[in-house]
Amino acid sequence: MARRRKRSPSPSASETSLQSSSSDSEDQSRHSHKKGSSKRKHTAHKSKKKDSSADPHEEYIAAARCITRCVDMFCKVDKVIDIGTLLKQHELADAGHLSEDEDEIAHRENQLSKLSQKTRDRYQLNYKRLLELAPGLKAFISSKDQKKTSELRKIIRKMESTISGTRSDDSTRLKIQIGKYVALDPAKHPVSPPIDDGSGRRSHMGINHPVLARFLCPIGEIDRFKEDPKATIECLQDGKIKLTADAFPAFLWKGDLPGDDYDPNDLMDGFLEGFTLERTMRHIFTGPSTALGSQSRGTRACNAVLHGMTTVDAAHIAYGCVQVRFGISSKNVWTEVDGDFKYRDFYRNIVDFIEDLPDEDREQLLKNWNLKLFNNEGGRDRAKDDTDDSGPSNARDGSSDLARLRAQMAARRSAAKTSTTNPECTAAPPAVARPPPAQENPPPTTPPPSSPAHKLLTPRPIPRPRPIPRPAKTPTPARPSTVQEDAPAPPPRTPLLSSPVRNVPPSRPVLSLPAKTTSRAPAETESQASSDKSDSDLTEPDEEDDEPRQKRRASAKQKGKSKAVEPISHEEPEPPARHKRKAAAPTKNTATRSTKKQKKK
Structure with missing residues (x-):
């Protein structure tokens, strides 16, 4: 026979609640643990980011940015290092300071023979500027260690990517502002149709724009453009007029419109003086806020300060020309070739x-x-500093207030030094009227009664409780067995829940009944009899312990109803409670206490 599996008893409600609460607590602990771990990961990621921000190759990255704008925007760092090293070895070998094998000499001469003298000079100049901007490269170039060689390759890759990125960043920022720079007065006469149409595309720019086409038109065809702009634009679009690196665009010459002041007999007149080129050069080197001729409002150092640029060179002007040409064109992304036009050439x-x-x-x-x-x-x-450049030129001469203040301060310092060295010449200081010494405890001054300060300073009288009138002590008269007709009967007393015997004294005066002269002895005996009677009512025989609790309560209620009215005391009875409750019957303990007190008396 197959054995039956014993069913596990179903958990009770308490067990299920405990299980659910424990599972909830476990889920909460897991959730909090996950939160804590995620926070720790986030902080660790932040610390990694901070550590990574301190790039050990920052020196070479900054040098690459400077090379792009100030040395050679199409520089190939690896090629510059290779050819520059060969040229240096060639100089040392000619001077007799280097001993080489014939194979090494043949390899070097073969590489250098492919370059013209002008190209050699350019590579030599770029190599020299590279080592000036990044002197740490010398140790990597001269070392034959494999680790340093691999590190040099990493640095070269970073520098070349930085050169490309700097070129693209400058062109992207310039595209946003080029619409203002091509208009002679952008505030009054902006370019029409507008360059920025809100679509983000640039296909309508370049030779497809009626205004920008004149900027890109070769200077040799500018007279033809003046005569028939529409036909010239069609020729530019069809390729009948070639746009090449040798045909300089018209925006390089000065004039309210490109090529207005062009003289074919004197090409140097106004060459490299176009207003769009000037604004672009300011935008790149001294900041976009200075492009239209105003002073710099930038909060950071401009590129001229960052790169240590003190004077304008041919590389700076050529970099600005390339950026203007690309900013006007219809290309969205930087590229070295635009049709027949090559930016490197x-x-x-x-x-x-x-x-x-x-x-x-x-x-x-x-x-x-x-x-x-x-x-x-x-x-x-x-x-x-930049602030000193824009400041007044007469800040240091005697004509400025600042110079006079400095002169007076210098005279005072010299006078103070002479007075300390020659104590005989010191004059007594002029007497200065001092105020009278302040009293330690000055007498209090009371303000006039009409002022509001008097009301604030005058203390208010402290309210005192009114005295409660108490009646004169008179001997308590003996209570007659029958109520007199002259005096009204007092209201029946309601027993309190807390104490059946005592009453709280009232806060209002007590109305006392007219006292009658009676002998003191009968009153004492009668009060003693009433107290004995009340005590006897509270006490119960020992045989009641065997009775049920309900019978005892019933008998206590009957006795309370049949109890006689207690004698009038001088204290006023407490007003009846709002919600009447049934008075609890005295227990055996309270009854025995009262009998013990009576016996002691």
């Missing part, structure tokens, strides 16, 4: 043209740009 052409200018022309061009950006032909002064 355009950048190199601008730099090479400025560097190839005669010394006087180049110096004059750079002075003009220093004046536009830093309000000084000599460039930005590193010793001065």
Whole structure:
């Protein structure tokens, strides 16, 4: 026979409630534990973020940003290091300070023979500037340790990504403001149709925009554009007019409109002086708030201060030209090639043209740009803060109030020094009238009665309780057996629940009955008899212990009803309770206490 499984007894309600409460507590503890663990993870993640924010390669990242804007915006750091190292070895070998194998010499000469002299000079200059901005690279470049070599590769990758990111960030920020920079007076005459149509797309810009097309038109075709703008725009769109890096755009020349002041017989007149290029240069190097000619309102240091830029060079101007050209174009994302136009070649052409200018022309061009950006032909002064540049120039000479205050303070200091060194020459200080000493305990001054301060300071009288009139002590008369007709019968007393014998004294005067002269002895005997009678009523025989509790209560109620009216005391009876309750019968303990007290008496 198959054995039957014993059924487990069903849990009771208390057990189920205990189980549910324990499960709830366990769930709460798990939830709180999860919360605590998540908080700890969050704090650990924050600490990791803080630790990661302190990048050990920050020196090289800052150098990469400076290289983008001030040295070479298309710089390849790995190539600059390789070619720069080969050029340095070539110089040392020519000077006789380096001993090499024939294979090493052949490899170096083979690499350098592919480069023109101008390209060599550019790489050598970039290598020199790279080591100036990031001197920590010297230890990695000269070391043959494999760990340092791998670390150098990481640094190079970070620097190249920073160069690309800086280029893209500047172009993205410039796109937001380019609509103001291409208008001669953006407050009164903005560009129409507007550049920012709210869609976020840029397909309507560049040569597809009737105003921006003139900015991008090659300067050699500007006369044709003036005669028939619509037909020239169609030729630009169809590719009949080529937009190449050699055909400089019209926005590089000055004029209320691009190319207005262009003279084909004097191309240098107004070249690199366009108002859009000037605003873009200020936007990048001195801050967007200075682009339209106002003073800087920025709370952070501008790029010129961060990069230690003191004067304008050819690389700065070329970087601004590239950013203007890309900001006007219809491209949404940065790219080096826009149709037939190549930004790398355009950048190199601008730099090479400025560097190839005669010394006087180049110096004059750079002075003009220093004046536009830093309000000084000599460039930005590193010793001065930005606030000092905008301050008055006569702050240190004698014509300013600040200079006179400093002179007076210096004279006082010198006079104080001479007085301390020569005590004979010291003059007595002038007598100064001192106020009378204040009394320790001055007499109190009472304000006049009409003033409100008198009412505040006058103490109020403390209320005192009224005296309760008490009747004169008179001998208590003997209670007659029958009630007299002259005096009214007192109301029946209701026993209190708390104490059947005592009453609380009243707060109002007691009406006493007219006293009658009687002998004291009968009164005492009668009061003693009444107290004996009350005590006898409260006491019960010992045989009642065997009776049930209900019989005892019934007998106590009957005795309470049949009890005679107690003698009138001098204390007024307590008013009856609002809610009448049944008086509890005295227990045996209270009855025995009362009998013991009576016996003692």
